[in-house]
Amino acid sequence: MKRLLLLLCLLLWLPLQAAETWLVGFAQDTLANDWRKAQVRDVQEALAKHPNIRFVVTDAQGETALQARHIEDLLLQGVDVLITSPRDQVALAPVIRRVHEAGVPVILLSRGIEGDSFTSFVYHDNQALARQAAEYLVEQLQGQGHILMLEGIPGASTTVDRREGFLAVTREHPGIRVTQRTANFLRADAIMAVDQLLLDGQRFDAIYAQSDSMAAGARLALQRHGIDLGSVPLVGIDFIREAQAAIRAGHQSMSFTFPTGGREGAALVLQLLAGEPVPRYVLIPSEAVTINNVELMEPIF
Numbered sequence: 001m002k003r004l005l006l007l008l009c010l011l012l013w014l015p016l017q018a019a020e021t022w023l024v025g026f027a028q029d030t031l032a033n034d035w036r037k038a039q040v041r042d043v044q045e046a047l048a049k050h051p052n053i054r055f056v057v058t059d060a061q062g063e064t065a066l067q068a069r070h071i072e073d074l075l076l077q078g079v080d081v082l083i084t085s086p087r088d089q090v091a092l093a094p095v096i097r098r099v100h101e102a103g104v105p106v107i108l109l110s111r112g113i114e115g116d117s118f119t120s121f122v123y124h125d126n127q128a129l130a131r132q133a134a135e136y137l138v139e140q141l142q143g144q145g146h147i148l149m150l151e152g153i154p155g156a157s158t159t160v161d162r163r164e165g166f167l168a169v170t171r172e173h174p175g176i177r178v179t180q181r182t183a184n185f186l187r188a189d190a191i192m193a194v195d196q197l198l199l200d201g202q203r204f205d206a207i208y209a210q211s212d213s214m215a216a217g218a219r220l221a222l223q224r225h226g227i228d229l230g231s232v233p234l235v236g237i238d239f240i241r242e243a244q245a246a247i248r249a250g251h252q253s254m255s256f257t258f259p260t261g262g263r264e265g266a267a268l269v270l271q272l273l274a275g276e277p278v279p280r281y282v283l284i285p286s287e288a289v290t291i292n293n294v295e296l297m298e299p300i301f
Contacts, residue, residue, distance in 0.1 A: 025074035042262025088155035130165025145205035190217025212236035
């Protein structure tokens, strides 16, 4: 009789233990970008404190189609929560919608999608940052001049918002001309874009880079061409250590803090797995960084 009771207790105990083991998947756009790697690391470190959570990361290597396949694969694996930062807000909306309609909570980190098929969106006000960057550069140029805008990944909500917010301001100033070039949030692509423009004989009075990695690439290209870094106002976003050093040296005018949202995303995962309600939108605040407050601010990496 005692052996039978022990067996029954064991059978009851095992499903409970199994139910307490969760699979959380992060379908990341790319791990070739330092900011994206830091975002995954922030989620991973927070969830590592919970041994009953198995955390799986996929790297789409900057390919929208591959990211879609990864999301499908995670659904087939029985993921309990999906985290993703969609490379393309339109192209990836259908596959994310399928996950959401299957009853799997979806957390969007830093990039949105077309439609409302998600549980929570951890976001930054990219349009507000872009407007502030534009207002600053227009003031620096006294309403007259040529600005180079280095853009991120085409189709990403971050890129779209950082473009539209910036142009909404510059359109109000007929003396400002904006040239746009795609550099995919990557240093190497920014170097090539700026280098080619300079080789073609173009000159610009200021640069707006949609990320500090691209701003770093722009500086390297300017240096190659013998251009004084202090003579070209340069604004970036993220506030990485390179931006901190550049602002201190007078080689970058402004950056904006841009936390990855990874810790906030991990907190949402824990709430969902505990059966708790979660907010639909979580705004991550950003702050402008200039020479006036650079010593007070901590870079994200």
